[in-house]
Amino acid sequence: MNIQRWIARREPNWQRLETLLRRVEKKGLKSLQAAEIRELASLYRSVSADLARARTQQVSNTLIQNLQSLTTRAYTQIYQGSRRQEWQAVLEFYCWGLPSTIQQTLPYIAFATALFLLGALVAWWYAWQDPSFLSLIVPESMVSKVRDEHELWMGSIVGIEPLASSNIMINNLSVSFGAVAGGITAGAYTAFLMVFNGLLIGAVGTLVGQNNLAYPFWAFVFPHGALELPAIFFAGGAGFLLGKALLFPGQYRRADAFKFYGSQAVQLVFGIVPMLIIAGIIEGFFSPNPRVPLPLKYLVGMGLFMLLVGYCRRSKDRLSL
Structure with a gap:
């Protein structure tokens, strides 16, 4: 060469x-x-x-x-x-894309939320009418601890925070992914999970209310529940999006409907995962901590929820105005 x-x-x-x-x-x-x-x-x-x-x-x-x-x-x-x-x-997705997806899919998220609240209301009504109803929903050990010992059960988390936090994350993620995957049953399993979780929180809330433990119980729930419950509602909305693609594809072919609504559902899942991780950390380390004053727990929970609402309302169009 x-x-x-x-x-x-x-x-x-x-x-x-x-x-x-x-x-x-x-x-x-x-x-x-x-x-x-x-x-x-x-x-x-x-x-x-x-x-x-x-x-x-x-x-x-x-x-x-x-x-x-x-x-x-x-x-x-x-x-x-x-x-x-x-x-x-x-970064662009979490700053603007996810809030936009939440706004676009709000009717499905609202439907999931309504089913959850319906379950909670039904549990509250029946628990006051028939105290034996609680044993159908709430574990007997929890019922006896609250009724007989007049104590809450969250103290068992103290001392094993890392293990408890990881278990909580895994459980919440499995419930949320189950709600999303429930869309392939035309949304039936998603609806069941929303109503069942509503029944559970309604029954537990009634149990602690009947035994004058509502204030410390909701102080425990507020900090992590401000993120955990909306994440579950988002998961329900994602499941109903898949159910809509299956039952009501509209102007799309069913395969194209799955691509369109499935894309929105996946974007909601990307939002659910970090929310549940943060909620799991809070529930493991902050919510049950006896050294944190109860009013502060309420303030943290309300603050986190207000931040979440503000985040979900973010819009580039509003910013440009």
Whole structure:
């Protein structure tokens, strides 16, 4: 191979790559147009091949070092730049995409919430009419502890916070994912979970109310419940979205309806997971802590709920106004 002729033929590519890299290193990958980004990737592959050939032909060390520098800089900008863009996309989703999805799917979330509240109301009504109803919903050990010992059961969490927190997260995630997956039963299983969880919280709330323990009980529930319950409602909404795609695809073919509504459901799941992780940490470490004053627990719970409502109302359009 004629080294000088090869260098003369390949050098314009090296110079072009150098030009693009200087611009990217100074102004970022966004300074390039789409065609220039593709050109950058193509030149990187081409110069990498040139570097391999230069090493094989044992050309000057200076040229090899220059080509090595070019390929290293190009690799850094292409792949680290792509990772930066991925993180920016994640940040964009949680800042604006998720609130927008919540607003678009609000009727389904509201329906899930209504079923939960219906279950709670039914449990409250029957528990006051027939005290034996509680034993059908609430574990007998919990009933006897509240009625006979006039104590709540959350003290068992103290001392095993990490284990309790992880178990709580796993349980809440399994319930939420079950509610989402329930959409494939045309939403029937999703509806069952919403009503059943409503029955449970309504029955427990009535039990502690009948035994004058409502104030400390709701102080325990408020901090983590401000995130945990909305997350379950979001999961129910996601399940009903899938149920709608199955039963009422509307103008879409059923497969296209699943893609459209399934995409919205997945976006809700991306919001549910961090909410339940945070709620699990709060429920394991903060809510049962006897050293935290009860009024503070109420304030934290209300504060978290107000922050969540404000977050769900976020809109780029409102911001631009």
